[in-house]
Amino acid sequence: MDIFQSLSFPLWFVLIPFVLFFALFLIYNIFNMYHLLRFGVFGFGLYLITTIYTLGTFLLVCVAFFILVQYDWTTSVDLGQLLAGYSDSIFPTL
Amino acid sequence: MVLFIRRHWIAPFQIFGIFIILLLLPVAIGYLFYDNFVIWMQQDVFGPLISLIVIMYFLCVWLFSFIEFTDYYLDTWIVTTERIINIEQKGLFNRTASELQLEAVQDVTSDVEGVFRTIFDYGDVIIQTAGELKHFHFKEIPHPEDIKERIIHIVDQDREQKELQGIRTTPKPRLVKTKTPE
Numbered sequence: 001m002d003i004f005q006s007l008s009f010p011l012w013f014v015l016i017p018f019v020l021f022f023a024l025f026l027i028y029n030i031f032n033m034y035h036l037l038r039f040g041v042f043g044f045g046l047y048l049i050t051t052i053y054t055l056g057t058f059l060l061v062c063v064a065f066f067i068l069v070q071y072d073w074t075t076s077v078d079l080g081q082l083l084a085g086y087s088d089s090i091f092p093t094l
Numbered sequence: 095m096v097l098f099i100r101r102h103w104i105a106p107f108q109i110f111g112i113f114i115i116l117l118l119l120p121v122a123i124g125y126l127f128y129d130n131f132v133i134w135m136q137q138d139v140f141g142p143l144i145s146l147i148v149i150m151y152f153l154c155v156w157l158f159s160f161i162e163f164t165d166y167y168l169d170t171w172i173v174t175t176e177r178i179i180n181i182e183q184k185g186l187f188n189r190t191a192s193e194l195q196l197e198a199v200q201d202v203t204s205d206v207e208g209v210f211r212t213i214f215d216y217g218d219v220i221i222q223t224a225g226e227l228k229h230f231h232f233k234e235i236p237h238p239e240d241i242k243e244r245i246i247h248i249v250d251q252d253r254e255q256k257e258l259q260g261i262r263t264t265p266k267p268r269l270v271k272t273k274t275p276e
Contacts, residue, residue: 011142018146025153031186032157032164039168039181039189049167053160060156064149071142 007080012073029057096248097173099241101234102216105166113159120148161186171232173245175252178221180230196252198224204242221245 033050040046124131134140168183178194199221206217219232219242235241 011139014143014146018150021150022153025157028157028161028186032160035164035168035183035186035189039183041170049163056156060153064153067145067149068142071145072138073142075138077139 008076008078010073011071011075011077013077015073096175097171097241097244099171099173099232099235101166101169102214102236104210104214104216105234106163109159109162109166113155116155116159117152120151169233171230171235173248175248178230178245180232192230194221194223194230196249197256199245199249200224202242202245202249204238206238219245 033053036046036050036053040049131144134144165183165185168181168189170179170181172179172181175196177196178199180190180192180194182190184190201222203220203222204217205220206212206215211217215238216234216236217238219235219238221230221232223229232238232241
């Protein structure tokens with residue numbers, strides 16, 4: 001346990017898997033849109049679907065960005081403190 | 095083009111319903127554990143971590159709902175006066191498109207099973223063929239009985255026309271079955 005207690009890392013490390021996830025999200029989005037445009041039947045329906053999809057994705061990404069940007073990602077995470085079990089401050093109602 | 099068929103509206107309705115449930119799920123959990131949640135969100139480490147997880151969850155729900163919708167939207171069956179075209183999208187990376195000449199149709203079956211399908215009048219139509227592909231399966235389409243009748247009518251017309259033109263067809267007794275709930 002001692003080795004964990006001395007370990008700490010900046011909070012932005014957790015953004016690395018998030019960035020990978022986000023890259024996959026974008027790739028799947030592009031494929032989905034490609035399929036809709038390549039194989040869908042052109043008309044108002046397809047126009048409506050792609051517009052809703054694009055706007056929805058854009059809105060979600062913007063909201064995600066504005067939520068994440070307000071945190072201080074340089075905060076140091078002390079692993080020992082995290083592994084010390086629950087504290088009254090984390091589970092105040094228990 | 096004589097018929098352009100997609101799955102019944104109940105299919106996108108199901109996708110939309112599941113989408114709404116999955117959207118409301120974290121809201122309900124947040125409401126149940128509101129006191130803990132507020133304190134976690136104020137912490138330097140747990141706040142950003144929870145935000146990341148929640149954002150990833152919503153992005154996943156949005157993406158997979160639309161992948162499901164694309165799957166529905168691109169599954170189409172087209173019946174023309176010459177052939178039947180079966181286009182099936184399975185996920186994002188699997189797409190099958192096959193064609194069947196009307197003269198290869200051997201039998202047509204409509205299948206409506208279950209309470210929901212009977213109430214909303216949707217089900218499957220299966221077309222047995224003489225070709226390599228053993229059968230065409232129209233899944234969850236609206237008014238399967240009517241569509242079966244129309245396909246039989248189109249096939250009969252095609253056969254008569256070819257006989258009149260002197261084109262030799264392979265007349266085979268076509269067994270037409272209808273499955274309905276007992």
